[in-house]
């Protein structure tokens with residue numbers, strides 16, 4: 001909390017004005033420069049950050065990015081300049097939308113700002129500058145997505161931000177890896193995915209002005225951050241005790257749909273959309289404001305897909321209000337996976353189908369999608385939810401009884417079935433995988449589960465799964481993140497702990 005206070009004081013002293021670092025490159029990173037204090041400017045509650053925007057397929061000249069930020073409600077006339085060099089060149093209007101943040105009683109109204117950059121080239125650096133009342137107040141740089149044939153590095157982690165020191169260490173190591181982008185596996189902020197939780201736990205850590213293992217890093221001002229919706233985003237309970245985003249109780253619910261600007265190629269209306277409650281006058285007003293700010297992102301952004309280099313990513317809502325046996329949802333998944341020609345196919349959702357930890361073992365509903373993923377030759381599935389690192393061997397799964405998977409809002413959704421496990425693959429000498437590797441990378445900052453399971457294979461078997469030895473690595477005595485490097489033919493997965501040490505590494509190659 002000391003850091004937050006210091007930062008707040010700093011931003012106030014600066015009148016909200018700060019020149020941001022220009023590059024994610026460690027060598028060129030510079031501490032922010034104060035400019036003359038200007039009390040007429042609002043206070044930033046989120047410094048400018050880069051988001052992927054609506055773009056999904058890699059199309060030359062049609063790349064998108066969004067530069068977004070959030071402030072207190074002091075009026076300010078913002079504009080955004082951007083261009084391929086520091087001389088910039090283009091000026092964009094900035095969209096302003098109101099957003100409540102905090103409690104019903106003593107919350108803070110905010111403004112969310114966003115500039116939509118469309119028609120960009122692929123694999124090009126762009127510079128941006130945010131001006132307020134005509135004065136430059138922040139500058140940054142990002143690189144657009146790489147087309148096929150270019151090497152890509154991304155980092156993955158989930159279950160991260162709640163103000164703990166480990167959140168900052170993982171943010172720092174994610175930054176040090178200098179990834180092209182971040183793929184978060186959900187439960188991005190605790191406890192309820194609220195706007196004020198993003199302001200307190202997310203933005204100060206992943207957009208810190210200075211990089212350090214106890215500070216976080218200036219990551220998202222230059223690096224696009226993808227995430228998936230998860231259980232803590234929908235953490236209130238309706239009268240039947242089912243998960244719901246309750247705008248009566250938490251008027252700044254569902255910041256996933258307002259703080260994030262992710263691809264919009266999902267089902268406009270998913271069969272089981274994110275449930276909301278807004279019964280009181282205040283709740284209804286706040287829900288209306290949320291809907292206005294989220295626009296077409298709600299509820300469509302629950303599912304989406306995108307390409308990056310030689311990889312295709314399919315990102316799904318795996319919350320317990322979703323029925324993964326639903327025909328409409330499965331048809332959308334099938335057409336998405338069928339139409340991509342990417343050499344690598346990844347699926348990202350929060351609730352791990354093949355997890356041997358104790359906390360969420362019975363939430364197996366996503367297992368019913370494995371045959372579909374296998375049919376379309378998905379390579380890796382990335383999950384969170386269990387606060388540990390777990391890697392399976394390459395495997396195939398044949399569900400024997402899917403009846404419980406469609407039991408909505410039930411945490412016992414076990415799906416028994418038959419396992420075919422590739423025990424020949426070792427990720428070192430034998431690198432061709434027969435089946436899907438499932439990675440749970442939920443040790444991104446929040447307290448760890450099952451630390452005693454680390455390096456204890458006898459604890460990684462469940463009688464209900466016929467004691468199948470599908471999990472081959474389990475590390476839960478420390479926080480960690482996943483670093484993936486890939487080209488069209490080969491991929492390396494490295495797990496890095498919160499001290500920067502390598503704790504696992506495998507290579508996967510294509511035939």
Ligand SMILES: [Fe+2]
Nearest residue numbers: 187230231385
């Ligand atoms: Fe979770």
